[in-house]
Every structure is written in C-alpha cells, then in structure tokens.
Amino acid sequence: MSLNLPLISLDELPPSVRLPADFPDGAAMPKFLYGDRVEWKSLSDTDNIDTGVIIGRFYLFAHHQNQWAWKYLIFLDSDSYSRRFCSADTAWEQDLTPLEERNS
Structure with a gap:
C-alpha cells in the first residue's frame, strides 16, 4: 500500500530552529541574571x-x-513544593517574577 507522502528534506531546517540572523545583538536583554531570586x-x-535562584x-x-x-x-528552594521530586526546573521569562516584588 502506497500512501504517497511528500518527501521531507532534512537539509533545510524549519525557520524556528535557526537562530535569528541578528543574534545576539537583536535578542532582548534577559530580565534575570545568575543569582536572581524568582x-x-x-x-x-x-x-x-x-x-x-537562577543558575542558567x-x-x-x-x-x-x-x-x-x-x-x-x-x-x-528547599521549601518549594516541587522540591519533593526535583531540585531544579526551567521556566520561560514571562512565567517568572522577581521574588522581591511579592514582599514589597
């Protein structure tokens, strides 16, 4: 049985896999630095x-x-809910806030 599927070429990467041409100059400055508490x-x-704490x-x-x-x-942090099953996690910048904001 032939499905007649189109051939996929792996020579050309999808645009989303390529770094922007102006990287790193065109990238937004990161909001958080190493050591920031979030x-x-x-x-x-x-x-x-x-x-x-941001470590990378x-x-x-x-x-x-x-x-x-x-x-x-x-x-x-040792008292974080997720620390019961992992010691580190990743997050998008938009999903984080500086820890100081909550306490002010």
Missing part, C-alpha cells in the same frame, strides 16, 4: 508557588509565542 507567577489562589539561561524558540525567548534554569 518565583513562578500564580495561575490561581490554590497554586503552590515554587521559588528559587538559554535562548530558545518559544512556539507558544511564535518567537525566540529566554528560558531559565532555576535551582529550587
């Missing part, structure tokens, strides 16, 4: 909010935004 933005009143970041195509964006590696 928390995840709450989606509801019943959320268990994780907190931690990388530039990645964010399909949900249809653009390139910063994603961060966060070492979770």
Whole structure:
C-alpha cells in the first residue's frame, strides 16, 4: 500500500530552529541574571508557588509565542513544593517574577 507522502528534506531546517540572523545583538536583554531570586507567577489562589535562584539561561524558540525567548534554569528552594521530586526546573521569562516584588 502506497500512501504517497511528500518527501521531507532534512537539509533545510524549519525557520524556528535557526537562530535569528541578528543574534545576539537583536535578542532582548534577559530580565534575570545568575543569582536572581524568582518565583513562578500564580495561575490561581490554590497554586503552590515554587521559588528559587537562577543558575542558567538559554535562548530558545518559544512556539507558544511564535518567537525566540529566554528560558531559565532555576535551582529550587528547599521549601518549594516541587522540591519533593526535583531540585531544579526551567521556566520561560514571562512565567517568572522577581521574588522581591511579592514582599514589597
């Protein structure tokens, strides 16, 4: 049985896999730096909010935004809800807030 599927060439990468031509000059400055304390933005009143410290970041195509964006590696605080099953997590810049904002 022949399905007559189109051939896919792996020579040409989809545009979202290529870094922007003007990288790094055209990239937005990262909002968070190594050592910054952050928390995840709450989606509801019943959320268990994780907190931690930025230990890394990388530039990645964010399909949900249809653009390139910063994603961060966060070492979770010992009292964070998720620390029961992992010690670090990643988050998009838009999903984080500086920890100081909540306390001011």
